[in-house]
Structure formats: structure tokens, C-alpha cells
Amino acid sequence: MPVVAVVSLKGGVGKTTVTLGLAGAAAARGLRVLVVDLDPQGNATTVLDPPAAARGITDVLAQPRAGALADAVAPSAWGADVGVVASEPGLRAVEYGPAPGPRGDLRLRTAMQGAVAKEWPLVLLDCPPTLGPLTSAALAAASDALVVTEPTLFALHGAAQALDAIEAVRQSANLGLRPAGIVVNRVRPRSPEHAYRLGELAAAYPQLLLDPPVPDRTAVQQAAGAYVPVQAVRTPGGRATADAFDAHLAHLLERAQRPGPLHQRVGHDVRAKPRGARR
Ligand SMILES: Nc1ncnc2c1ncn2[C@@H]1O[C@H](COP(=O)(O)OP(=O)(O)OP(=O)(O)O)[C@@H](O)[C@H]1O
Ligand SMILES: [Mg+2]
Structure with a gap:
């Protein structure tokens, strides 16, 4: 069961968009997917629109025990194949409150034990834009970490910081964690600046940069505004973004079949689709 943490240390680069795009791609394939909204802003929860849940993620983290996450799963408005563990306002106190203690990082991992693994073949963790207690x-709970960035001046630096953070958690709390790749979001195909930044990322992370980049299309905002997956937006932009997310989902599922040696280092342990294969 891949458990994929979608991370960036910068806000607004598209973590939630990528999380929801992957969830929509999974649902389109008939693959059951659970989205866990770990961001106090609750953007993924808003779009997935679950009914008011008896339990949410705050309760799960407050009293972590095996099976706690499964108990907090609510159905989403996207259909039976997409479940959600909703963000709640109380999550802000977890992110900005007192430090959680040495075992605090393991709360979600503990709560995920039990029924979640049996019922959900794919779990996506939408993270806040900081390396705080929630990320x-x-x-600590994930098998894979997907880094999201935009093709800007700060992309290289931001991706490097995120990969360092992943490696730090791998060493301290989760030897099974692997970087799943770098998704570049909001790319405009005809922008020389974006092409330059993509080239920089490709040179720095040839094995990690995922193809294709996610294009900058208004279909993404239309989908979120209508509370539907981007796969449901039948425009050229909707199809282009859906194709990118489907390719990234295929990559995540394919690599989940391959066991990853626990000692491999960031930047040398995955075989992302080579950039030469760009469509
Ligand atoms: N590929 C895209 N094309 C067009 N708009 C996009 C794209 N990706 C993201 N956006 C828009 O950019 C904004 C930020 O995206 P999103 O909420 O996914 O980022 P985030 O990294 O989750 O933000 P935060 O750090 O606040 O959680 C949203 O309004 C979203 O609709
Ligand atoms: Mg977000």
C-alpha cells in the first residue's frame, strides 16, 4: 500500500492540487484512494466535501491507537472510491502548539495501523507548507514522499530543502521512507523562464524529476470551484492536467511494486521516467 506524503516547504505551489489530481486519477482507474488532510487550512477537505464527521484528524492525533485513522474516514462527494479524513480547525493547535514530544512524530503512523492498509490501496497525505509537527x-507515516515545486527562481532551493527534510525524517523516524519524485506544477509550455527552471531541476535531479510537468491551466481552478476532480473537466486543459496526474499515479503504483533498500540515499534511489521521454 503506497502511503504518499505530498510536501513542499513553500506555500501555494500546488500540494493540494497534486493530491486531488492523484486522487482523481486513482478514482478514474477504479482504485480506492484515501485522502488525509493534514493542513489546518483544510483546502482538500473543502473540495472533497465530506459530510460533517463525528471524528476528524485532530481526534486521531490526540489519541493515536491502531485503527484510529480508519474510524475517522468519511465518504467524499467524489464517490465511493474516494475517502477522506477531514481537516478540522483544531489542527492549527497541533501545528503551532507545544512540541509533541519525542514520539509525537509517530502518532499518525500508529493511527494508520489496522484497517486502513486493508481497505485503501492508496493513501495520500496532503501536508501544510512547513516542516512542522504535521509534515x-x-x-514518519509515509512510504513515499512526493515533492511539489513551481518552475521559479526558488524551485531548486525549495526542492533541495524538501529532500533534506525527507532524508532527516528517514534517518530519525522512518527508514522505509523514499522520495518518490519531484512534480513541477503550473508550467507554461511556451515560457522560456519555465523551460530554464525545468532544465535546472533536471540537471540537479535527473532521477527524481517527474515527467510530464503539470501545466498551468484554468481547468484546475474550475475543478476545485465545482468540487469535482480535474478529470471531470472536459476541456483541453482538463485533459492535459489529467494526463499528467495519471502518469504520476502510474509512476507511484509501479514503484510500489519494487522493494526499496532501506539504506539508499536521496537522489539515487528512484527511476523516474527519464526526461528524454517527455511527450
Ligand atoms: N496547475 C495549475 N494550474 C492552474 N492553477 C493552479 C495549478 N496548480 C495550483 N493552482 C492554483 O494555485 C493555488 C494554490 O494551489 P494549491 O492550493 O494546490 O497549493 P498548496 O501548495 O496546496 O497551497 P498551501 O501551501 O496553501 O497548502 C490554487 O488556487 C490552485 O487552484
Ligand atoms: Mg494545500
Whole structure:
């Protein structure tokens, strides 16, 4: 069961968009997917629109025990194949409150034990834009970490910081964690600046940069505004973004079949689709 933490240390680069795009791609394939919204902003929860849940993620983290996450799963408005563990306002106190203690990082991992693994073949963890307690808990619970960035001046630096953070959690709390790749979001195909930044990322992370980049299309905002997956937006932009997310989902599922040696280092342990194969 891949458990994929979607991370960036910068806000607004598209973590939630990528999480929801992957969830929509999974649903389109008939693959059951659970989205866990670990961001106090609750953007994924808003779009997935679950009914008011008796339990949410705050309760799960407050009293972590095996099976606690499964108990907090609510159905989403996207259909039976997409479940959600909703963000709640109380999550802000977890992110910005007192430090959780040495075992605090393991709360989500503990709560995920039990029924979740049996019922959900794919779990996506939408993280807040900081390396605070919630992102640490997500990385400690994940099998894979997907880094999201935009093709800007700060992309290289941001990706490097995120990969360092992943490696730190791997060493301290989760030896099974692997970087799943770098998704570049909001790319405009005809922008020389974006092409330059993509080239920089490809040179720095030839094995990690995922193809294709996610294009900058208004279909993404239309989908979120209509509370539907981007796969449901039948425009050229909707199809282009859906194709990118489907390719990234295929990559995640394919690599989940391959066991990853626990000692491999960031940057040398995955075989992302080579950039030469760009469509
Ligand atoms: N590929 C895209 N094309 C067009 N708009 C996009 C794309 N990706 C993201 N956006 C828009 O950019 C904004 C930020 O995206 P998103 O919420 O996914 O980022 P985030 O990294 O989750 O933000 P935060 O750090 O606040 O959680 C949203 O309004 C979203 O609709
Ligand atoms: Mg977000």
C-alpha cells in the first residue's frame, strides 16, 4: 500500500492540487484512494466535501491507537472510491502548539495501523507548507514522499530543502521512507523562464524529476470551484492536467511494486521516467 506524503516547504505551489489530481486519477482507474488532510487550512477537505464527521484528524492525533485513522474516514462527494479524513480547525493547535514530544512524530503512523492498509490501496497525505509537527508526522507515516515545486527562481532551493527534510525524517523516524519524485506544477509550455527552471531541476535531479510537468491551466481552478476532480473537466486543459496526474499515479503504483533498500540515499534511489521521454 503506497502511503504518499505530498510536501513542499513553500506555500501555494500546488500540494493540494497534486493530491486531488492523484486522487482523481486513482478514482478514474477504479482504485480506492484515501485522502488525509493534514493542513489546518483544510483546502482538500473543502473540495472533497465530506459530510460533517463525528471524528476528524485532530481526534486521531490526540489519541493515536491502531485503527484510529480508519474510524475517522468519511465518504467524499467524489464517490465511493474516494475517502477522506477531514481537516478540522483544531489542527492549527497541533501545528503551532507545544512540541509533541519525542514520539509525537509517530502518532499518525500508529493511527494508520489496522484497517486502513486493508481497505485503501492508496493513501495520500496532503501536508501544510512547513516542516512542522504535521509534515513530520506525515513523513514518519509515509512510504513515499512526493515533492511539489513551481518552475521559479526558488524551485531548486525549495526542492533541495524538501529532500533534506525527507532524508532527516528517514534517518530519525522512518527508514522505509523514499522520495518518490519531484512534480513541477503550473508550467507554461511556451515560457522560456519555465523551460530554464525545468532544465535546472533536471540537471540537479535527473532521477527524481517527474515527467510530464503539470501545466498551468484554468481547468484546475474550475475543478476545485465545482468540487469535482480535474478529470471531470472536459476541456483541453482538463485533459492535459489529467494526463499528467495519471502518469504520476502510474509512476507511484509501479514503484510500489519494487522493494526499496532501506539504506539508499536521496537522489539515487528512484527511476523516474527519464526526461528524454517527455511527450
Ligand atoms: N496547475 C495549475 N494550474 C492552474 N492553477 C493552479 C495549478 N496548480 C495550483 N493552482 C492554483 O494555485 C493555488 C494554490 O494551489 P494549491 O492550493 O494546490 O497549493 P498548496 O501548495 O496546496 O497551497 P498551501 O501551501 O496553501 O497548502 C490554487 O488556487 C490552485 O487552484
Ligand atoms: Mg494545500
